Amino acid sequence: MLNNIEIVLLFILAISISLVVFSTKLSLQKAYNISLITLSASFVFLLQDLGEIFSTLIQKDIFNSMLIYDSFSLLFILIFLLSSAFLLLISKEYIFDHKYFKVESLIFILFSVWGMILLSMSNDLIVAFIALEIASMSIYVLVGINKHKLKSSEAFFKYLVLGSFMGAFYLLGLTLVFIQSGTTSFIDLAKYISTHEIEQLYLVIVGGLLIMATLMFKISAFPFYAWSLDIYDGAPLPITSLMAGIFKISIFSVILRLFLSDYISLKDLYDPLIILASIFTMLAGSFLAISQDSIKRMLAASSIVHSGYLLIALSSIATIGDSASYSLVFYLIAYFLSSLGSLGVLSMINSKDDVTYESLKGFASTNPFLALMMSIFMLSLAGFPSSIGFLGKFYIFSSAIESSLTPLAILGALTAFISIYYYFKVIASMYFHKNISVLLTYSNIKSYIIIFIISFLVLYLGIGSSYFTYLPGTNDLTEFSKSIINSL
């Protein structure tokens, strides 16, 4: 018998393949509806697995222990499905307005989500790499989907070249690990590392470091952050939010699994690197974010800063373990909500040119609702109290202090303080400047509703306790994040 996740994987795959087959005959509208239904049906279908903590290997006779389905991956899978459905809903008008979005674009989105699902379930270095490549190759194509625009093609070019260049390091690292330990499975690798002296692990250590380099590239950590501004800028807005809001989270899911299961016993070796990386990531990100004029580039740069915060959590995991890892999971949820929302509002603004601080002036008087939503997302990204972003930052910094990484927490708070400058600049230009912004004629009510739902979640989960006992609140989310860590 197949279990739920296998059904979902096969379902999405089947839908994608049949979309490929029928791509010439289907209209964009139909393909859009089908992909939306696929994603949301899978989401609803998987909701029944919530509850008990569980951990099963998928098709053990075929895949051995390569794929694992547990509560941890379930949370991430739910996030991918939900947020990609939200993404499609928010950017409906964008997709239909721009002629370069075809049926194939939706297929690629489905494929990338499929790859991300696989990535969060992978329990083997080679499966992780394949899943990573499935997701990123789809995104390479999506970035360059507007083939008539130089910027889009250029982003495609840069992302592809850099991605495959860094991917080679992953493969080299994988090979080195494999040559020494004779295995690529996370479980066997963990056993191997814990049973051998450090002198016998040189290749595993170096290989692990190379793998880390690739993963750091994907989350745009220092010193591999350089691509992200250009590529986020060049990509169409829905794709940017796919990259920034969803893909990054899937990378973190595999990092967390890899780090917690295998390399946790080598933490003394890796920890200084992670700490240095987080320091420089936060600094570099905030340097870049301050000097941007375009909102999209600013959000790209600020997503570098957020990676820095997540790296703080990662380095405190090395010291105090599980109690810090739930802060990472919580922050991921906070970050995906706020970045999806903010980029979604940007994609609704839907102008031909870049949205800059200049062009947002007076936005609040012409589009009060969207301006309010944008302000909420900005507050959450800046970590303002009573938004979910504040709680996420609070958990991360407190776990950093708990693991005696206080200077790191202080630096984090400092960059969060600096981030107020560029986030509030958006609010200020929307509200405190005279009207030069044009009225949007954006009529899709569903997009408004989704944006409102996301902003409601941002505030509701940020208030801190569940006011309605029958509705899950922040506490339940925190408890849930804690429990899924145990399923690893």
Place this chain on the structure above:
Amino acid sequence: MFKNYLILSILLFSLGLIGAVSRRNIIIIYMSIELMLNAVSIMLVSYSSFYNTNTGVVLSIMVTAIAAAEAALFMALFVTLYRKKKSLDTSLFNSLKDTNATK
């Protein structure tokens, strides 16, 4: 002499690395990256052959498959970029950058 094969593949990988970083033609960059992947393949295959296991060969097939997928994307990239500027020089493609960057 597995060690010799190891050195060979590391040398090939480094060659690819240097080529990828230093060359400006996109096709040559692509070839360099393929060289890096092939170096990894050689390493895996030689490991299999010296230690009598099939896993390395299987992994090398995986690597080749990924390289093939990348090749498909690169071919598309060449066409797209060539249509834009009638050239494949990387320095021509720098319209995406910080406005403050001085160069």
Place this chain on the structure above:
Amino acid sequence: MLQSNLLFYILFWPLLSAIILSVLNLFIKKELRSQILFDFLSVAGVSFSAVISLYLAYQNYVFSFDFGYNIYTFLDLESLKIDFALKADALSLMMLSFVNPVGTAIFFYALAYMRDDRSSARFFIYFNLFIFFMNLLVLGANPFIMFLGWEGVGIMSYLLIGFYYDDFSNIKAANKAFILNRIGDFGFLSGIFLLAVFIGVDGYSFEALSESYYKIEPFYLNLIAILLFVGAMGKSAQIPLYVWLPDAMAGPTPVSALIHAATMVTAGVYMVARFSDLFSMVEEVGVFIAYIGAFSALLAALIATKTYDIKKILAYSTMSQLGYMFMAEGLGNYSYALFHVFTHSFFKATLFMGAGAIILALHHEQDIRKMGNLKDKMPALFYMMLVAALSISAIFPFSGFFSKDAIMLHLFSSGHYLIYFIALFTSFLTAFYMFRFIFYIFFSHKRDIEVKATSKLMLIPIGVLSFFTIIVGFLNTPELLGGDERFSLWLSLFDQRYFVSHLVEISLIVINTVFILLAIFLAYLRFYKLIRLEDEASTLSKLLSNAFYVDKIYNNLFTKPLHKLSCFADEKCDIGFIDKLINSLAFGYIKISKKFSVTQNGSLNLYMLVSLGGVSLMMIYILVVLL
């Protein structure tokens, strides 16, 4: 107990009046208002409270019931539990029994006084809220609730002084009152805070506190007493925090009558009496308080003799009378002080309301030099004010005689003769300036002055209060005159009593009365037939008429240096240093960030090189660590 609920209603009715009035004021346009409804709402709250207060006071007086009502627990910590509780014992009920009735009289008077004012509704909102806070102050069962009321009446006083906010000088006066009261409040707050710290564990209500005062070390007990008295200084306008009171007369006259004469300014006296068990343990502080009171009384009386503003004369006289009360409290007799509070509220309210009526009749003229010869034009008012003036001058059988004479007797018998002589001289001055006031207004300048008719609604409350001025004195008839000091017995505070022979008592009364009659005679000689204006040639009179230049001294001593200091802090420290520092940090950051964007020059080869550099650095690190 049903009657305890009544405590809640004392607070509730004025608050309800204020709320309904503010809602109506917001939503009903001025032209559409029903005058009767607004009038009813304005006075209903305080009238109900007055009836309840008198009833409860009667119950307490006859059956010695104490009432308590706990609304809810405000704060529950391990070391401190504060209830939002009300309590009415004899002391509170005595206060209530004049605050609310006198308040009611003044409210009715204010109805007439504010009739033509465009924002009379706002006035009555404030007024009702004031009554609410005053009752809260009096009824508070612990220092915290008392402080809430204390601050509340302070705010209302501020708002009402600045009621005519179009005039900048009124705003200035309001600010002055508010700021000086802040200094006092700081003392009060520190005092009750120290109490909470030292003995808050054993309960924070007044009863619980009074049982554990002995646990505090004497030094801190003294400190607490002084801090509390600083609070009283601010609210009751004693040296050195008195300068706000004369300026506070900028508010409408009913405000001066109710807040700055009859009720709020006596809150300090009430507070000291409330802490009487604490103050009776620190005699040195008591003597200090008595001297402050004595000098305040003297200073104010001296200034009053040369003041020409009709309301300011009364303001200084209020301050002077408050000085008497503090003299009595400082030397340990709280019930005499409170009895003077009681009688004072009647005659001072009469005087103020009379002054208000005259001001209105003379088209907002406040200078007594421009008045005169009003006896024939407003005879009723003349007799009422005469009664009050005789009372404040302590002439038998008016109420002031009983209260003030008891204080004088106590001062003399306690053995602090300096204070007694100051009090005696002040008493002489009091009679002098009061009759200067009367003669100036009603007799001098035999010339014709145009007078507007005074409405009956105004005269009746004045009449009622002046009637009470005559009789309330008999509540505390001394033994000498066949009484048994019922009032003091009722309050049963920690009074110190000195027994002196009737001979001494009689001679003191005679001396005092002779001095007062002399003063009245002098005032008659000087002012009765006065025609030309007083000259102000002598330096002494100049000094007096300028209130000893205290305002100027304060200005030069405190305000200007503070202003200079804050200017310095603003210009040099803030703009010159901190702003510059922060700006340079921020601009430096932006500069760095502009430099940093060199790494984002769009060149793929650079990006790859940087990534390669990153990998190499990682490798070098691992080499260094492993080898």
